[in-house]
Amino acid sequence: MHSKRGSRPGTVATVAAAGTVAVGLLTAFVGTSAGAAASGRHPGWEQSVRAARVQQQAAAPAHRPSHAKPAKPKAPRKVSRSISHHTVAGGRSVSLTLDDGPHPEWTPKTLDLLRRYHIKATFCLIGPNAERYPKLVKRIVAEGHRLCDHSVDHDTGMDHKSVAYQKQQILGAKRMIDKASGGARVHYYRAPGGAFTPASRRIAAEHGMRPLGWIVDPGDWQLPGTEAIVRHAKEQVEDGAVLLFHDGGGDRSESYQALQQLLPWLKKQGYSFSFPKA
Structure with missing residues:
Protein backbone atom coordinates (compact mmCIF):
# COMPACT_ATOMS: atom_id res chain seq x y z
CA MET A 1 0.00 0.00 0.00
CA ALA A 60 -2.35 0.58 11.25
CA PRO A 61 1.47 0.60 11.20
CA ALA A 62 3.15 -2.72 10.37
CA HIS A 63 5.07 -2.71 13.67
CA ARG A 64 1.95 -2.88 15.85
CA PRO A 65 2.73 -5.27 18.73
CA SER A 66 0.95 -8.61 19.04
CA HIS A 67 -1.21 -9.28 22.10
CA ALA A 68 -1.04 -13.07 21.78
CA LYS A 69 -0.39 -14.77 25.11
CA PRO A 70 2.71 -17.03 25.32
CA ALA A 71 2.03 -20.75 25.64
CA LYS A 72 2.05 -21.99 29.22
CA PRO A 73 4.63 -24.68 30.09
CA LYS A 74 3.20 -28.15 30.60
CA ALA A 75 2.49 -29.02 34.21
CA PRO A 76 4.30 -32.10 35.60
CA ARG A 77 2.34 -35.34 35.49
CA LYS A 78 0.50 -36.19 38.68
CA VAL A 79 1.95 -39.31 40.26
CA SER A 80 1.64 -41.00 43.63
CA ARG A 81 3.99 -40.13 46.49
CA SER A 82 3.89 -43.71 47.74
CA ILE A 83 6.91 -45.91 47.03
CA SER A 84 6.40 -48.30 44.13
CA HIS A 85 7.59 -51.86 44.84
CA HIS A 86 5.62 -53.83 42.25
CA THR A 87 5.14 -54.11 38.51
CA VAL A 88 2.37 -52.41 36.62
CA ALA A 89 1.42 -55.73 34.98
CA GLY A 90 1.09 -57.66 38.26
CA GLY A 91 0.64 -61.42 38.17
CA ARG A 92 3.65 -63.50 37.21
CA SER A 93 5.82 -60.59 36.16
CA VAL A 94 8.95 -58.90 37.47
CA SER A 95 10.62 -55.55 36.86
CA LEU A 96 14.37 -55.20 36.42
CA THR A 97 15.93 -51.96 37.67
CA LEU A 98 19.61 -51.03 37.31
CA ASP A 99 21.30 -48.44 39.53
CA ASP A 100 24.28 -46.08 39.53
CA GLY A 101 24.92 -45.80 35.78
CA PRO A 102 25.40 -45.11 33.09
CA HIS A 103 28.81 -46.79 33.00
CA PRO A 104 30.93 -46.80 29.82
CA GLU A 105 31.59 -50.56 30.02
CA TRP A 106 28.75 -52.23 31.89
CA THR A 107 25.79 -50.23 30.63
CA PRO A 108 26.40 -51.09 26.94
CA LYS A 109 26.94 -54.76 27.82
CA THR A 110 23.76 -54.81 29.89
CA LEU A 111 21.81 -53.14 27.08
CA ASP A 112 23.07 -55.77 24.63
CA LEU A 113 21.98 -58.52 27.04
CA LEU A 114 18.52 -57.03 27.46
CA ARG A 115 18.11 -56.74 23.71
CA ARG A 116 19.07 -60.39 23.31
CA TYR A 117 16.26 -61.49 25.62
CA HIS A 118 13.77 -58.79 24.51
CA ILE A 119 13.54 -57.32 28.02
CA LYS A 120 12.84 -53.71 28.97
CA ALA A 121 14.32 -52.34 32.19
CA THR A 122 14.47 -49.15 34.25
CA PHE A 123 17.84 -47.38 34.57
CA CYS A 124 18.31 -45.31 37.74
CA LEU A 125 20.92 -42.76 36.73
CA ILE A 126 23.34 -40.70 38.78
CA GLY A 127 23.13 -37.12 37.46
CA PRO A 128 26.84 -36.50 36.74
CA ASN A 129 27.13 -39.93 35.07
CA ALA A 130 24.25 -39.05 32.76
CA GLU A 131 25.92 -35.73 32.03
CA ARG A 132 29.21 -37.51 31.28
CA TYR A 133 27.72 -40.17 28.99
CA PRO A 134 24.74 -38.61 27.16
CA LYS A 135 25.02 -41.05 24.23
CA LEU A 136 24.35 -43.94 26.61
CA VAL A 137 21.35 -42.14 28.09
CA LYS A 138 19.96 -41.58 24.60
CA ARG A 139 20.56 -45.24 23.75
CA ILE A 140 18.66 -46.32 26.87
CA VAL A 141 15.68 -44.24 25.75
CA ALA A 142 15.94 -45.24 22.08
CA GLU A 143 15.81 -48.95 22.98
CA GLY A 144 12.57 -48.54 24.93
CA HIS A 145 13.80 -48.56 28.52
CA ARG A 146 12.72 -46.10 31.23
CA LEU A 147 14.69 -43.49 33.15
CA CYS A 148 14.89 -43.00 36.90
CA ASP A 149 16.51 -40.16 38.87
CA HIS A 150 19.05 -41.54 41.39
CA SER A 151 20.30 -38.18 42.77
CA VAL A 152 23.41 -36.12 42.13
CA ASP A 153 25.87 -37.55 44.66
CA HIS A 154 24.35 -40.89 45.74
CA ASP A 155 24.30 -39.73 49.36
CA THR A 156 22.80 -42.60 51.37
CA GLY A 157 22.43 -40.23 54.31
CA MET A 158 20.08 -37.89 52.48
CA ASP A 159 17.28 -38.69 54.91
CA HIS A 160 19.26 -36.90 57.65
CA LYS A 161 19.88 -33.77 55.57
CA SER A 162 17.79 -30.62 55.07
CA VAL A 163 14.84 -30.49 52.71
CA ALA A 164 16.71 -27.89 50.63
CA TYR A 165 19.60 -30.33 50.22
CA GLN A 166 17.27 -33.17 49.25
CA LYS A 167 15.59 -30.95 46.67
CA GLN A 168 18.94 -29.97 45.17
CA GLN A 169 19.98 -33.62 44.93
CA ILE A 170 16.75 -34.70 43.25
CA LEU A 171 16.10 -31.80 40.89
CA GLY A 172 19.77 -31.23 40.09
CA ALA A 173 20.05 -34.81 38.87
CA LYS A 174 16.81 -34.52 36.91
CA ARG A 175 18.10 -31.48 35.05
CA MET A 176 21.26 -33.39 34.10
CA ILE A 177 19.27 -36.42 32.95
CA ASP A 178 16.83 -34.23 31.00
CA LYS A 179 19.68 -32.56 29.16
CA ALA A 180 21.47 -35.84 28.45
CA SER A 181 18.34 -37.60 27.18
CA GLY A 182 17.02 -34.70 25.13
CA GLY A 183 13.95 -34.33 27.33
CA ALA A 184 12.72 -37.92 27.66
CA ARG A 185 10.37 -38.53 30.57
CA VAL A 186 11.97 -39.46 33.89
CA HIS A 187 9.37 -41.81 35.35
CA TYR A 188 10.81 -42.48 38.81
CA TYR A 189 13.02 -41.27 41.64
CA ARG A 190 14.98 -43.77 43.71
CA ALA A 191 16.64 -42.51 46.89
CA PRO A 192 20.24 -43.74 47.33
CA GLY A 193 20.17 -46.68 49.70
CA GLY A 194 16.42 -46.26 50.02
CA ALA A 195 16.88 -43.09 52.08
CA PHE A 196 13.43 -41.71 51.34
CA THR A 197 11.72 -39.04 53.42
CA PRO A 198 8.20 -37.60 53.18
CA ALA A 199 9.79 -34.45 51.74
CA SER A 200 11.83 -36.26 49.09
CA ARG A 201 8.84 -38.30 48.03
CA ARG A 202 6.74 -35.14 47.76
CA ILE A 203 9.41 -33.30 45.74
CA ALA A 204 9.79 -36.22 43.33
CA ALA A 205 6.05 -36.67 42.86
CA GLU A 206 5.49 -32.96 42.28
CA HIS A 207 7.92 -33.22 39.36
CA GLY A 208 6.30 -36.27 37.81
CA MET A 209 8.56 -38.96 39.33
CA ARG A 210 7.09 -41.85 41.32
CA PRO A 211 9.28 -42.90 44.28
CA LEU A 212 10.75 -46.30 43.35
CA GLY A 213 11.70 -49.04 45.80
CA TRP A 214 12.30 -52.77 45.35
CA ILE A 215 11.40 -56.22 46.66
CA VAL A 216 14.38 -58.31 45.51
CA ASP A 217 17.87 -57.20 46.58
CA PRO A 218 20.44 -59.91 45.76
CA GLY A 219 23.23 -57.76 47.21
CA ASP A 220 25.21 -57.45 43.98
CA TRP A 221 26.53 -54.09 45.20
CA GLN A 222 28.45 -55.97 47.93
CA LEU A 223 30.32 -58.07 45.33
CA PRO A 224 29.53 -61.44 46.99
CA GLY A 225 30.25 -63.42 43.82
CA THR A 226 28.09 -64.34 40.84
CA GLU A 227 26.73 -67.56 42.37
CA ALA A 228 25.62 -65.79 45.54
CA ILE A 229 23.88 -63.04 43.56
CA VAL A 230 21.94 -65.56 41.47
CA ARG A 231 21.03 -67.64 44.52
CA HIS A 232 19.79 -64.66 46.51
CA ALA A 233 17.73 -63.40 43.60
CA LYS A 234 16.06 -66.79 43.10
CA GLU A 235 15.30 -67.06 46.82
CA GLN A 236 13.66 -63.62 46.98
CA VAL A 237 11.78 -63.43 43.68
CA GLU A 238 7.99 -63.33 43.82
CA ASP A 239 5.13 -62.34 41.54
CA GLY A 240 5.08 -58.66 40.68
CA ALA A 241 8.42 -57.90 42.33
CA VAL A 242 10.82 -55.09 41.46
CA LEU A 243 14.41 -56.40 41.25
CA LEU A 244 17.38 -54.26 42.30
CA PHE A 245 20.62 -54.65 40.29
CA HIS A 246 23.51 -52.37 39.36
CA ASP A 247 25.17 -51.47 36.07
CA GLY A 248 27.30 -48.65 37.50
CA GLY A 249 29.28 -47.64 40.56
CA GLY A 250 32.38 -49.70 39.85
CA ASP A 251 33.22 -53.15 38.53
CA ARG A 252 29.87 -54.78 37.75
CA SER A 253 31.19 -57.95 36.12
CA GLU A 254 29.50 -60.07 38.82
CA SER A 255 26.17 -58.33 38.29
CA TYR A 256 26.43 -58.77 34.53
CA GLN A 257 27.34 -62.46 34.81
CA ALA A 258 24.50 -63.00 37.27
CA LEU A 259 22.01 -61.44 34.86
CA GLN A 260 23.30 -63.70 32.10
CA GLN A 261 22.11 -66.63 34.19
CA LEU A 262 19.08 -65.08 35.89
CA LEU A 263 17.23 -63.59 32.91
CA PRO A 264 16.77 -66.84 30.95
CA TRP A 265 15.96 -68.66 34.22
CA LEU A 266 13.18 -66.19 35.02
CA LYS A 267 11.72 -66.64 31.55
CA LYS A 268 11.79 -70.43 31.95
CA GLN A 269 9.88 -70.02 35.22
CA GLY A 270 7.13 -68.24 33.31
CA TYR A 271 7.94 -64.69 34.38
CA SER A 272 7.32 -61.80 32.02
CA PHE A 273 9.02 -58.43 32.36
CA SER A 274 7.09 -55.25 33.09
CA PHE A 275 7.90 -51.72 34.24
CA PRO A 276 7.29 -50.67 37.84
CA LYS A 277 4.07 -48.86 38.68
CA ALA A 278 4.49 -45.19 37.86
Missing part, protein backbone atom coordinates in the same frame (compact mmCIF):
# COMPACT_ATOMS: atom_id res chain seq x y z
CA HIS A 2 1.29 3.48 -0.91
CA SER A 3 1.43 6.13 1.79
CA LYS A 4 -0.18 9.52 1.11
CA ARG A 5 2.70 11.21 2.88
CA GLY A 6 5.39 12.22 0.33
CA SER A 7 3.09 12.01 -2.75
CA ARG A 8 2.38 14.95 -5.00
CA PRO A 9 -0.81 16.94 -4.30
CA GLY A 10 -3.56 16.90 -6.84
CA THR A 11 -6.74 15.13 -7.81
CA VAL A 12 -5.05 12.75 -10.25
CA ALA A 13 -2.57 11.47 -7.66
CA THR A 14 -5.32 11.03 -5.08
CA VAL A 15 -7.56 9.08 -7.46
CA ALA A 16 -4.65 6.89 -8.58
CA ALA A 17 -3.76 6.04 -5.00
CA ALA A 18 -7.36 5.19 -4.17
CA GLY A 19 -7.62 3.05 -7.27
CA THR A 20 -4.49 1.14 -6.29
CA VAL A 21 -5.95 0.36 -2.87
CA ALA A 22 -9.25 -0.79 -4.33
CA VAL A 23 -7.61 -3.04 -6.90
CA GLY A 24 -5.34 -4.55 -4.25
CA LEU A 25 -8.22 -5.36 -1.89
CA LEU A 26 -10.35 -6.75 -4.73
CA THR A 27 -7.49 -8.97 -5.90
CA ALA A 28 -6.95 -10.34 -2.39
CA PHE A 29 -10.70 -11.09 -2.00
CA VAL A 30 -10.96 -12.79 -5.41
CA GLY A 31 -7.82 -14.85 -4.74
CA THR A 32 -9.15 -16.08 -1.38
CA SER A 33 -12.55 -16.93 -2.82
CA ALA A 34 -11.02 -18.76 -5.77
CA GLY A 35 -8.79 -20.80 -3.47
CA ALA A 36 -11.75 -21.75 -1.28
CA ALA A 37 -13.80 -22.75 -4.30
CA ALA A 38 -10.97 -24.84 -5.72
CA SER A 39 -10.57 -26.72 -2.44
CA GLY A 40 -14.31 -27.34 -2.18
CA ARG A 41 -14.58 -26.06 1.37
CA HIS A 42 -15.52 -22.89 3.17
CA PRO A 43 -12.60 -20.63 4.18
CA GLY A 44 -11.54 -21.58 7.70
CA TRP A 45 -9.95 -19.84 10.64
CA GLU A 46 -6.58 -19.33 8.96
CA GLN A 47 -8.13 -17.59 5.97
CA SER A 48 -10.13 -15.31 8.29
CA VAL A 49 -7.02 -14.38 10.22
CA ARG A 50 -5.15 -13.69 6.99
CA ALA A 51 -7.93 -11.37 5.78
CA ALA A 52 -7.99 -9.57 9.13
CA ARG A 53 -4.25 -8.99 8.94
CA VAL A 54 -4.64 -7.35 5.48
CA GLN A 55 -7.20 -4.95 6.94
CA GLN A 56 -4.98 -4.20 9.94
CA GLN A 57 -2.01 -3.46 7.69
CA ALA A 58 -4.14 -1.00 5.72
CA ALA A 59 -5.33 0.74 8.88
Whole structure:
Protein backbone atom coordinates (compact mmCIF):
# COMPACT_ATOMS: atom_id res chain seq x y z
CA MET A 1 0.00 0.00 0.00
CA HIS A 2 1.29 3.48 -0.91
CA SER A 3 1.43 6.13 1.79
CA LYS A 4 -0.18 9.52 1.11
CA ARG A 5 2.70 11.21 2.88
CA GLY A 6 5.39 12.22 0.33
CA SER A 7 3.09 12.01 -2.75
CA ARG A 8 2.38 14.95 -5.00
CA PRO A 9 -0.81 16.94 -4.30
CA GLY A 10 -3.56 16.90 -6.84
CA THR A 11 -6.74 15.13 -7.81
CA VAL A 12 -5.05 12.75 -10.25
CA ALA A 13 -2.57 11.47 -7.66
CA THR A 14 -5.32 11.03 -5.08
CA VAL A 15 -7.56 9.08 -7.46
CA ALA A 16 -4.65 6.89 -8.58
CA ALA A 17 -3.76 6.04 -5.00
CA ALA A 18 -7.36 5.19 -4.17
CA GLY A 19 -7.62 3.05 -7.27
CA THR A 20 -4.49 1.14 -6.29
CA VAL A 21 -5.95 0.36 -2.87
CA ALA A 22 -9.25 -0.79 -4.33
CA VAL A 23 -7.61 -3.04 -6.90
CA GLY A 24 -5.34 -4.55 -4.25
CA LEU A 25 -8.22 -5.36 -1.89
CA LEU A 26 -10.35 -6.75 -4.73
CA THR A 27 -7.49 -8.97 -5.90
CA ALA A 28 -6.95 -10.34 -2.39
CA PHE A 29 -10.70 -11.09 -2.00
CA VAL A 30 -10.96 -12.79 -5.41
CA GLY A 31 -7.82 -14.85 -4.74
CA THR A 32 -9.15 -16.08 -1.38
CA SER A 33 -12.55 -16.93 -2.82
CA ALA A 34 -11.02 -18.76 -5.77
CA GLY A 35 -8.79 -20.80 -3.47
CA ALA A 36 -11.75 -21.75 -1.28
CA ALA A 37 -13.80 -22.75 -4.30
CA ALA A 38 -10.97 -24.84 -5.72
CA SER A 39 -10.57 -26.72 -2.44
CA GLY A 40 -14.31 -27.34 -2.18
CA ARG A 41 -14.58 -26.06 1.37
CA HIS A 42 -15.52 -22.89 3.17
CA PRO A 43 -12.60 -20.63 4.18
CA GLY A 44 -11.54 -21.58 7.70
CA TRP A 45 -9.95 -19.84 10.64
CA GLU A 46 -6.58 -19.33 8.96
CA GLN A 47 -8.13 -17.59 5.97
CA SER A 48 -10.13 -15.31 8.29
CA VAL A 49 -7.02 -14.38 10.22
CA ARG A 50 -5.15 -13.69 6.99
CA ALA A 51 -7.93 -11.37 5.78
CA ALA A 52 -7.99 -9.57 9.13
CA ARG A 53 -4.25 -8.99 8.94
CA VAL A 54 -4.64 -7.35 5.48
CA GLN A 55 -7.20 -4.95 6.94
CA GLN A 56 -4.98 -4.20 9.94
CA GLN A 57 -2.01 -3.46 7.69
CA ALA A 58 -4.14 -1.00 5.72
CA ALA A 59 -5.33 0.74 8.88
CA ALA A 60 -2.35 0.58 11.25
CA PRO A 61 1.47 0.60 11.20
CA ALA A 62 3.15 -2.72 10.37
CA HIS A 63 5.07 -2.71 13.67
CA ARG A 64 1.95 -2.88 15.85
CA PRO A 65 2.73 -5.27 18.73
CA SER A 66 0.95 -8.61 19.04
CA HIS A 67 -1.21 -9.28 22.10
CA ALA A 68 -1.04 -13.07 21.78
CA LYS A 69 -0.39 -14.77 25.11
CA PRO A 70 2.71 -17.03 25.32
CA ALA A 71 2.03 -20.75 25.64
CA LYS A 72 2.05 -21.99 29.22
CA PRO A 73 4.63 -24.68 30.09
CA LYS A 74 3.20 -28.15 30.60
CA ALA A 75 2.49 -29.02 34.21
CA PRO A 76 4.30 -32.10 35.60
CA ARG A 77 2.34 -35.34 35.49
CA LYS A 78 0.50 -36.19 38.68
CA VAL A 79 1.95 -39.31 40.26
CA SER A 80 1.64 -41.00 43.63
CA ARG A 81 3.99 -40.13 46.49
CA SER A 82 3.89 -43.71 47.74
CA ILE A 83 6.91 -45.91 47.03
CA SER A 84 6.40 -48.30 44.13
CA HIS A 85 7.59 -51.86 44.84
CA HIS A 86 5.62 -53.83 42.25
CA THR A 87 5.14 -54.11 38.51
CA VAL A 88 2.37 -52.41 36.62
CA ALA A 89 1.42 -55.73 34.98
CA GLY A 90 1.09 -57.66 38.26
CA GLY A 91 0.64 -61.42 38.17
CA ARG A 92 3.65 -63.50 37.21
CA SER A 93 5.82 -60.59 36.16
CA VAL A 94 8.95 -58.90 37.47
CA SER A 95 10.62 -55.55 36.86
CA LEU A 96 14.37 -55.20 36.42
CA THR A 97 15.93 -51.96 37.67
CA LEU A 98 19.61 -51.03 37.31
CA ASP A 99 21.30 -48.44 39.53
CA ASP A 100 24.28 -46.08 39.53
CA GLY A 101 24.92 -45.80 35.78
CA PRO A 102 25.40 -45.11 33.09
CA HIS A 103 28.81 -46.79 33.00
CA PRO A 104 30.93 -46.80 29.82
CA GLU A 105 31.59 -50.56 30.02
CA TRP A 106 28.75 -52.23 31.89
CA THR A 107 25.79 -50.23 30.63
CA PRO A 108 26.40 -51.09 26.94
CA LYS A 109 26.94 -54.76 27.82
CA THR A 110 23.76 -54.81 29.89
CA LEU A 111 21.81 -53.14 27.08
CA ASP A 112 23.07 -55.77 24.63
CA LEU A 113 21.98 -58.52 27.04
CA LEU A 114 18.52 -57.03 27.46
CA ARG A 115 18.11 -56.74 23.71
CA ARG A 116 19.07 -60.39 23.31
CA TYR A 117 16.26 -61.49 25.62
CA HIS A 118 13.77 -58.79 24.51
CA ILE A 119 13.54 -57.32 28.02
CA LYS A 120 12.84 -53.71 28.97
CA ALA A 121 14.32 -52.34 32.19
CA THR A 122 14.47 -49.15 34.25
CA PHE A 123 17.84 -47.38 34.57
CA CYS A 124 18.31 -45.31 37.74
CA LEU A 125 20.92 -42.76 36.73
CA ILE A 126 23.34 -40.70 38.78
CA GLY A 127 23.13 -37.12 37.46
CA PRO A 128 26.84 -36.50 36.74
CA ASN A 129 27.13 -39.93 35.07
CA ALA A 130 24.25 -39.05 32.76
CA GLU A 131 25.92 -35.73 32.03
CA ARG A 132 29.21 -37.51 31.28
CA TYR A 133 27.72 -40.17 28.99
CA PRO A 134 24.74 -38.61 27.16
CA LYS A 135 25.02 -41.05 24.23
CA LEU A 136 24.35 -43.94 26.61
CA VAL A 137 21.35 -42.14 28.09
CA LYS A 138 19.96 -41.58 24.60
CA ARG A 139 20.56 -45.24 23.75
CA ILE A 140 18.66 -46.32 26.87
CA VAL A 141 15.68 -44.24 25.75
CA ALA A 142 15.94 -45.24 22.08
CA GLU A 143 15.81 -48.95 22.98
CA GLY A 144 12.57 -48.54 24.93
CA HIS A 145 13.80 -48.56 28.52
CA ARG A 146 12.72 -46.10 31.23
CA LEU A 147 14.69 -43.49 33.15
CA CYS A 148 14.89 -43.00 36.90
CA ASP A 149 16.51 -40.16 38.87
CA HIS A 150 19.05 -41.54 41.39
CA SER A 151 20.30 -38.18 42.77
CA VAL A 152 23.41 -36.12 42.13
CA ASP A 153 25.87 -37.55 44.66
CA HIS A 154 24.35 -40.89 45.74
CA ASP A 155 24.30 -39.73 49.36
CA THR A 156 22.80 -42.60 51.37
CA GLY A 157 22.43 -40.23 54.31
CA MET A 158 20.08 -37.89 52.48
CA ASP A 159 17.28 -38.69 54.91
CA HIS A 160 19.26 -36.90 57.65
CA LYS A 161 19.88 -33.77 55.57
CA SER A 162 17.79 -30.62 55.07
CA VAL A 163 14.84 -30.49 52.71
CA ALA A 164 16.71 -27.89 50.63
CA TYR A 165 19.60 -30.33 50.22
CA GLN A 166 17.27 -33.17 49.25
CA LYS A 167 15.59 -30.95 46.67
CA GLN A 168 18.94 -29.97 45.17
CA GLN A 169 19.98 -33.62 44.93
CA ILE A 170 16.75 -34.70 43.25
CA LEU A 171 16.10 -31.80 40.89
CA GLY A 172 19.77 -31.23 40.09
CA ALA A 173 20.05 -34.81 38.87
CA LYS A 174 16.81 -34.52 36.91
CA ARG A 175 18.10 -31.48 35.05
CA MET A 176 21.26 -33.39 34.10
CA ILE A 177 19.27 -36.42 32.95
CA ASP A 178 16.83 -34.23 31.00
CA LYS A 179 19.68 -32.56 29.16
CA ALA A 180 21.47 -35.84 28.45
CA SER A 181 18.34 -37.60 27.18
CA GLY A 182 17.02 -34.70 25.13
CA GLY A 183 13.95 -34.33 27.33
CA ALA A 184 12.72 -37.92 27.66
CA ARG A 185 10.37 -38.53 30.57
CA VAL A 186 11.97 -39.46 33.89
CA HIS A 187 9.37 -41.81 35.35
CA TYR A 188 10.81 -42.48 38.81
CA TYR A 189 13.02 -41.27 41.64
CA ARG A 190 14.98 -43.77 43.71
CA ALA A 191 16.64 -42.51 46.89
CA PRO A 192 20.24 -43.74 47.33
CA GLY A 193 20.17 -46.68 49.70
CA GLY A 194 16.42 -46.26 50.02
CA ALA A 195 16.88 -43.09 52.08
CA PHE A 196 13.43 -41.71 51.34
CA THR A 197 11.72 -39.04 53.42
CA PRO A 198 8.20 -37.60 53.18
CA ALA A 199 9.79 -34.45 51.74
CA SER A 200 11.83 -36.26 49.09
CA ARG A 201 8.84 -38.30 48.03
CA ARG A 202 6.74 -35.14 47.76
CA ILE A 203 9.41 -33.30 45.74
CA ALA A 204 9.79 -36.22 43.33
CA ALA A 205 6.05 -36.67 42.86
CA GLU A 206 5.49 -32.96 42.28
CA HIS A 207 7.92 -33.22 39.36
CA GLY A 208 6.30 -36.27 37.81
CA MET A 209 8.56 -38.96 39.33
CA ARG A 210 7.09 -41.85 41.32
CA PRO A 211 9.28 -42.90 44.28
CA LEU A 212 10.75 -46.30 43.35
CA GLY A 213 11.70 -49.04 45.80
CA TRP A 214 12.30 -52.77 45.35
CA ILE A 215 11.40 -56.22 46.66
CA VAL A 216 14.38 -58.31 45.51
CA ASP A 217 17.87 -57.20 46.58
CA PRO A 218 20.44 -59.91 45.76
CA GLY A 219 23.23 -57.76 47.21
CA ASP A 220 25.21 -57.45 43.98
CA TRP A 221 26.53 -54.09 45.20
CA GLN A 222 28.45 -55.97 47.93
CA LEU A 223 30.32 -58.07 45.33
CA PRO A 224 29.53 -61.44 46.99
CA GLY A 225 30.25 -63.42 43.82
CA THR A 226 28.09 -64.34 40.84
CA GLU A 227 26.73 -67.56 42.37
CA ALA A 228 25.62 -65.79 45.54
CA ILE A 229 23.88 -63.04 43.56
CA VAL A 230 21.94 -65.56 41.47
CA ARG A 231 21.03 -67.64 44.52
CA HIS A 232 19.79 -64.66 46.51
CA ALA A 233 17.73 -63.40 43.60
CA LYS A 234 16.06 -66.79 43.10
CA GLU A 235 15.30 -67.06 46.82
CA GLN A 236 13.66 -63.62 46.98
CA VAL A 237 11.78 -63.43 43.68
CA GLU A 238 7.99 -63.33 43.82
CA ASP A 239 5.13 -62.34 41.54
CA GLY A 240 5.08 -58.66 40.68
CA ALA A 241 8.42 -57.90 42.33
CA VAL A 242 10.82 -55.09 41.46
CA LEU A 243 14.41 -56.40 41.25
CA LEU A 244 17.38 -54.26 42.30
CA PHE A 245 20.62 -54.65 40.29
CA HIS A 246 23.51 -52.37 39.36
CA ASP A 247 25.17 -51.47 36.07
CA GLY A 248 27.30 -48.65 37.50
CA GLY A 249 29.28 -47.64 40.56
CA GLY A 250 32.38 -49.70 39.85
CA ASP A 251 33.22 -53.15 38.53
CA ARG A 252 29.87 -54.78 37.75
CA SER A 253 31.19 -57.95 36.12
CA GLU A 254 29.50 -60.07 38.82
CA SER A 255 26.17 -58.33 38.29
CA TYR A 256 26.43 -58.77 34.53
CA GLN A 257 27.34 -62.46 34.81
CA ALA A 258 24.50 -63.00 37.27
CA LEU A 259 22.01 -61.44 34.86
CA GLN A 260 23.30 -63.70 32.10
CA GLN A 261 22.11 -66.63 34.19
CA LEU A 262 19.08 -65.08 35.89
CA LEU A 263 17.23 -63.59 32.91
CA PRO A 264 16.77 -66.84 30.95
CA TRP A 265 15.96 -68.66 34.22
CA LEU A 266 13.18 -66.19 35.02
CA LYS A 267 11.72 -66.64 31.55
CA LYS A 268 11.79 -70.43 31.95
CA GLN A 269 9.88 -70.02 35.22
CA GLY A 270 7.13 -68.24 33.31
CA TYR A 271 7.94 -64.69 34.38
CA SER A 272 7.32 -61.80 32.02
CA PHE A 273 9.02 -58.43 32.36
CA SER A 274 7.09 -55.25 33.09
CA PHE A 275 7.90 -51.72 34.24
CA PRO A 276 7.29 -50.67 37.84
CA LYS A 277 4.07 -48.86 38.68
CA ALA A 278 4.49 -45.19 37.86
